[in-house]
Amino acid sequence: DTAVSQTPKYLVTQMGNDKSIKCEQNLGHDTMYWYKQDSKKFLKIMFSYNNKELIINETVPNRFSPKSPDKAHLNLHINSLELGDSAVYFCASSQEGSSYNSPLHFGNGTRLTVT
């Protein structure tokens, strides 16, 4: 049973195209995230969603838009792709209680290559 699954695993596309990456979690978690891992392996948070509400949005271009149809899904849509968008994108989820945070569970990542 895959806890956090994201598709596709690889995505190769040309500059200017629009693409989406899908993410689903079956852990019943209430918070989902998108992280970007650059070519130097640095991981940086892009968005988090809690109960379908955008909680934080780091300095990410507005070409990137997270869409959450329900608590178990958080898709990432990217418009007008640029060369600099090439990276590995990770979806993750966690559960936040009144007195605890569960660790983040990550999907296996989507390697996006923009040519």
Added chain:
Amino acid sequence: AQTVTQSQPEMSVQEAETVTLSCTYDTSESNYYLFWYKQPPSRQMILVIRQEAYKQQNATENRFSVNFQKAAKSFSLKISDSQLGDTAMYFCAFMKHAYSGGGADGLTFGKGTHLIIQP
């Protein structure tokens, strides 16, 4: 804002040796969580170990243990009897506690240490 620093970009040890990866962090929070994640070449992000800041006892998970020094804001990972399968990127990460909105903020990562276990 929190920062996490891993000062060793790469380390290499022989199989069966013990290796320690260093991590320091900066925060004004008094309660938080610290994690080590492993990323093998398959690029999966695998949770290795977790420490809650209010717990003085260092966390251990089989061959993995941490040395948590809260006052020094240090959180090192020790891997005993290293194995070839331990070869990976290791990331130290920080999360604020839930009552500080930690879940929503997610994890802040260090830049990683590439650990190579030599046969």
